[in-house]
């Protein structure tokens with residue numbers, strides 16, 4: 346999320362891969378949903394009257410990366426009908442053209458399953474994100490795992506990414522767009538409803554799912570699988586390099602509703618590697 350400053354032009358030309366889900370719900374996806382395999386370590390169902398600040402750091406932040414145009418303010422985050430709602434508006438504040446919110450969990454964990462049910466906003470220039478970042482670590486050395494990002498100008502796409510530093514300390518990343526079709530062959534527009542965005546992170550690889558369908562997995566042959574405990578970050582950025590700035594067609598306000606965040610550790614520890622790495626076919630390397 347913080348990281349497209351250097352890579353976006355390259356992404357725009359090479360990463361916009363229409364990636365249809367070719368995977369059946371394989372063994373690994375079954376494991377994803379097997380409750381005996383997972384022990385809950387952190388959750389927020391957002392059932393209270395206000396954001397639980399014991400769990401979340403709700404940012405007040407003007408500065409941003411990627412030429413983003415929002416000012417993060419706590420009042421842009423609220424609890425509505427059992428949901429965390431991040432509201433982005435076009436009300437200027439202290440030199441910034443838009444207001445939005447960003448929450449960072451005080452909890453941090455390395456490895457495990459991170460599962461977030463959410464309904465994402467969509468309009469030109471909006472950039473909702475669910476991601477993992479080590480608190481206080483230098484970027485990109487500490488790594489970054491993007492569970493879900495969405496270009497507001499493309500309702501048919503969501504994407505995931507892993508950012509890291511190479512041996513010389515330079516930023517590298519791998520990235521995958523995910524699109525699919527419904528039973529009528531029409532593109533699924535992710536912002537039309539709630540979906541479950543998940544990542545399973547083990548010592549050997551990191552896999553990404555939407556609604557239990559694995560669409561991307563990267564192991565150590567592609568990326569140094571990160572071992573640093575990470576916090577969960579929920580935010581909506583406005584403008585900047587990822588999806589460009591809002592234009593005359595952009596609609597405000599935009600709401601990002603998060604039904605829950607659930608984090609699990611693999612029951613009995615996370616020393617085992619994925620048992621089924623052969624279930625995912627070789628994939629295009631266009632965007633890596």
Ligand SMILES: [Ca+2]
Nearest residue numbers: 390391427604
């Ligand atoms: Ca809820």
